[in-house]
Amino acid sequence: MTCRQCPAAVERALQDLPGVEVARVNLANKLVEIHYDPNQVSIRDLARSVRKAGYSVGIAKIRFLIRNMHCSSCVTRVESALMMTPGVISASANVGPNAVDVEYLPDEADLSIIRSAIESSGHRILEPESDRGAPQTQVDDVPDVEEIARENEYRLLMRKFWFAAIVSIPVMGLSYPDLVPGLRDWMPMGSENRRIVWALLGVLTLPVLLWSGSQFFSGMWDGLKHRSANMHTLIAIGVTAAFLYSVVAVAYPDMFPRVELAEVFWDVTSVVIALVVLGLALELKAKGRTSEAIKKLMGLQAKTARVVRGGKEMDIPVEEVLVEDTVVVRPGEKIPVDGELIDGSSAVDESMITGESIPIEKLIGDEVIGGTLNKTGTFQFQATKVGKDTALSNIILMVKDAQGSKAPIQRVVDLVSGYFVPAVMILAILSFVAWYVVGPEPRIIYSTIVLVTTLIIACPCALGLATPTSLTVGIGKGAENGVLIRSGDALQSAEKLDALVLDKTGTITRGEPALTDIVTGDGMTEHQVLRLAASLERGSEHPLGEAIVNGAVARGVEPTKSDAFRAIPGHGVSGQIDGRVVFLGNAKLMNDQKIEIVHLKPEWDRLATEGKTPMYVAVDGLAAGLVAVADTVKDDSKEAIDLLKEMGIEVIMLTGDNQRTADAIARFVGVDRVLADVLPDDKAHEVRKLQLEGKRVGMVGDGINDAPALAQADVGFAIGTGTDVAIEASDVTLIKGSLIGVVTAIEISRATMRNVRQNLVGAFGYNTLGIPIAMGIFYPFFGLLLSPLIAAAAMAFSSVTVVSNANRLRLFSPRSKA
CATH class of the missing domain: 3.30.70.100 (Alpha-Beta Plaits)
Structure with missing residues (x-):
């Protein structure tokens, strides 16, 4: 809250809620006092209302x-x-x-x-x-708790799998004696040997059930305590049903006189548990690979820093670096924190942060980013951001938050999945009853097989993993390419964009003027004209003057001292250089000084038509030439716009500049639709008008005066540069500050959502086909009845397939990197 209108907006938002009697905001201490009826409105509702009004809580x-x-x-x-x-x-x-x-x-x-x-x-x-x-002031340097826990759980699951697998070998062999030569002769059916073998198999299977399958029973119990069912419930009931049936068959064999040895389900219990546990272990391993991008980012953090204190260099843990510390970096070392270079120069590899493959030359006054790699020289810089405030820490935090968020499609899947397990349990029970009533003999065998198979083949895990695993990889892939996608919602929405509004200044163009043209008059060289203009503007703080001086220095022209300098408001400047009177300015200044400029007028008009700012240079009453300054287009803006148009996206330029300047830039970069003379406060309105045309609109801006428009757009893309990555108004932040990042973001969005749909089709298709087969619906027509062992393998395979398909996104490479 920054102005007197803010309290009124907050109070109005709160008082619109039912049950709120009084809402009073104190602007001085930024507190709000609320009198409300807790039976009608909750604190959660109050907080949401304030946030919806545009204020943080x-x-x-x-x-x-x-x-x-x-x-x-x-x-x-x-x-x-x-x-x-x-x-x-x-x-x-x-x-x-x-x-x-x-x-x-x-x-x-x-x-x-x-x-x-x-x-x-x-x-x-x-x-x-x-x-x-x-x-928070320290960099998080604790061990990766999640990675350690995942590895420990993986090892435990693999131990459980190997135990179950080893036990399953004799259980399977003795359950199917025909597979082992001579074993059938040793165990004639109907003899006492049968009960002994069955009892032995039960003893072997029991520890598999109780230890290898323990997580299924604990998960089922936790669900029952909260009156819910999950994947553990299905597996636990399925293997328990098979086990209990086998116990009854051993204890009371006369109850099932037609049952063969192979139709007692000890093997189902042990093998199903082995296969499902193996599936969980493989799924866990595959899920670990989906968060590889975070691990890479965390690996960029330096462990120590070399600082100058008391005139001496010393190595200290990076978390002990303070703002304004002087930090020394040598060739080949990581830059530990963000800062500003104060001594020396170097080339710095920023590819791991910005995606820029070419090392960036760093001179005194330039920003350096923590986690990047110093390539050549030794330099010193002053720390400006440390600990959790560094760009790298912000990136890690944003990526973690985004990977933990949900896309709209995932919320729908979660809703459907909430009814999935109870529905499967009902179908399994109905199938058991149907087979027991009208199925062929031995009915108890068939009905038990159908019950167990239906429970085991159903896989809510595949449904639950279909979306979040793909989002995790997609968001991580964006971070690897200099694109910070802040939520699953933004990732899904970016896929559907069909119009993209680009702010001109700082987005298409560099956002700062530069010298672009030098036109000479009779008897003058470019060097002479530029030297006169730069000498007049030497020491100027005006952006156009600085552009002329910087352009001269870059071209090897050294400005000289000027005398009798005078600024003429609205016209230009004048002064004496080497004893000669020099004027630099517009046509009105030249006319006032009676200087003939007609021979330069065509060039002036051409430059102005191109959106540039031309200035006449005159010396001793004669027009010597022209210099032109413009906000130049970024190197890759035209390429990015061409790619966006190839992707079927309408590109619209939005600017506060006049129509002529805007049209010139638009022609150069290939933008067909231009909205010029738009005030900052009206940008959001223009975006809204496009949305009313039925377009799904993305907005690209600098995140400062474009914040309302970024918030209004379906997806807001903010241009970030250097350490400026935490732009709150945006859905996507482009670290490098290049429009290519928008192309990359949309490509990643489309690839990710395509991957999500593949996962969902596979998961729903698997369950839609597998459950009816397991229920035996096709048995009367094709004699097809699924074995519980095949069901267990299919169930384990479905989850692993979903996660593995999501991991394919790690191989995705955008056409142009941000």
Whole structure:
């Protein structure tokens, strides 16, 4: 809140809520006092109302890493438990990173309450990864808790798998004696040997059930405590049904006189558990690869820094670097924190942050970015941002937040998945009853097979993983290419854009004037004309004057001293150089001085038509030539616009410049539609008008005076440069500040959403086809009845396939890197 209108806006937003009696804002201390009826409105509603009005609320945000969150049912249970906790504003759980992001009011809910809510949902917390409710000053240099936990869980699952697999070998062999020569003769059916073998198989299978399958029973129990069902429920009931049937068959064999040895399901219990546990282990390993981008970013952080204190150089941990410390960097070393170069020069490889492949020359006064690599010279810089404030830390934080967010399509899948497991259980029970009533003999065998197979083949995991794994990889791939996609919503929306509005200044162009043209009059050279103009402007703080001087120096022209300098407002400047009277300015200045310029007028008109600012140079009453200055187009703007048009996106330029200047730039870069003379406050209105035409509009701007338009657009792309990456108004931040980044972002969005659709089609298709086959619907027509072992293999394979397909995105390479 910065002005007197802000309190009124907040008060109005709050008082529009039912149950709010009084809302009074104190602008001085930025607090709001609210009298409300808690039976009609919650604190969560109040906070959301303030945020919807465009203002932030004093909330904290924390991420918890969670074990055993495999499917959408788990997600729903965790989120529901948190959203019932007073003081929690929002909760977003995600099976991709196995994490839940929680926004809460510190005065209403502390961490112990939040932890209890998560644990009450039946999930174990590892450690809170970040709490951003208070300022943080240190770089997070703790071991990767998530990676360690994932590796430990993977090893445990593999131990369980190998145990189950080893036990399954004799169980399978003795269950199918015809596969082993001579074994059938040793176990004649109907003899006492049969019961002995069956009992032995049961003893072998029991530890597999109790240890290798323990996570299924604990997961089922946690779900039952909260009146919900999940993947664990299906597996636990399925293998237990097979095991209990086998126990009854061994204890009371006369109940099933027609049952053969191979029709007792010890092997189903052990092999199904082995296959499903193997699937979980492979899925866990594959999910770990989806977060590779974060690991790469965290690996960029330097561990130590060399600082100058008390006149001496010393190596210290990077978290101890303070703002304004002098830091020394030698060739081949990582730059530890952000700062400004104060001594020396070098070429710095910034590709890992910006995607720029060519090392950037750094001179005194230039910014350096923490995590980038010094290539050539030794230099000193003054630290300006340290710890959590560095560009790299901000990038890591934004990528983690984005990977933990949900796309709209994922919310729909979560909703459908919430009904999936109960529906499968009902179908399995109905199938059991139907086969028991009207199925062929032995009915108990067929009905048990159908029950177990239907429960096991259903795979809510594949549905739950279909979207978040692809989003995690896609957002990480964006970060690798200098594009920070801030949410799953933005990633999904970018795919659908059919119109893109580009702010001219700082987006298409560089945002600062530069010398572009030198035109000579009779008897003058370019060197002479430029020397006169630059000498007059030497020491000038005017942007156009600085552009002339910088352009002269870049061309090897050294400005000289001028005397009797005089600024003529609205016209130009004058002075004496080497005893000669020199004027630099517009046509009115020349006319006032009675200087003939008619021979230069055609060149003036040409330059003006091109959107440049031409200035006459006159010496001793004669027009010596022209110099022109313009905000020049970025090197890759035209290429980016051509690529956008190839992608079927209408490109529109929006600018506050006059129509002539705007048209000149538009012609050069290939933009067909131009909106000129638009004031900053009207940019959002122009975006809204395009949306009313039925277009899905993206807006590209600098994130400062374009903030309202960026917020209005379906997707806002903010041009960031150097350490300026945390642009709040944007959905996507382009670190390098190049329009190619927009192309990259849209390409990644399209590739990711295509991958999501492939996963969803595969997951839904698998369940749509697999469940009816498992129920035996096709048995009367084709004699097709699925084995529980095949069902278990298919179930495990479906989840691994989804995650592996998502990992294919890691191979994606955009046509042009940001």
